[in-house]
Amino acid sequence: MSNSSVETVTTPSDKYKIVLAVAIIAIGIFAYSYFSDMNIYARVGMFVGSLVIAALIFWFSEAGRRSVDFATGSYSELKRVVWPTRAETIQMTGIVFAFVIVMAIFLWLVDKLIEWIIYGVFLGWN
Structure with missing residues (x-):
């Protein structure tokens, strides 16, 4: 530039x-x-x-x-851009999908934990 x-x-x-x-x-x-x-x-x-x-x-x-x-x-x-190869693109896409799945599971677990703490422990709604 x-x-x-x-x-x-x-x-x-x-x-x-x-x-x-x-x-x-x-x-x-x-x-x-x-x-x-x-x-x-x-x-x-x-x-x-x-x-x-x-x-x-x-x-x-x-x-x-x-x-x-x-x-x-x-x-x-x-x-002048160096574009990734097809194999690199597929590999990086797989990594992104894996990360999204791991984060979805993590956020689901955190949501369930917070739900259990609020409704189960504090409010006693079982």
Whole structure:
């Protein structure tokens, strides 16, 4: 990971771009609902078109560029991950299941002990 400092600078034009992108998505949702008598493909096309236009507007904002930089950095980090083998995965899953079973039995025993102490010893309800 890099240790670079992050400075967030948001200009008014970037804020307007993001507000415009959200408004375009809202218009697409409204158009999908309002034109209910039209063909479903046309309605879906209007909605998808609004998503594409909003994505393009967001892409050209500073927040959009930061999002793309974050996605490319995340992808490069993902390529460096050493994934476990199938045998290691099965072994670790078995260990987790065994631990869950042991903890369930332990908590059941503690519950029964507390129940016996409260109802049997203190209250005398047998």
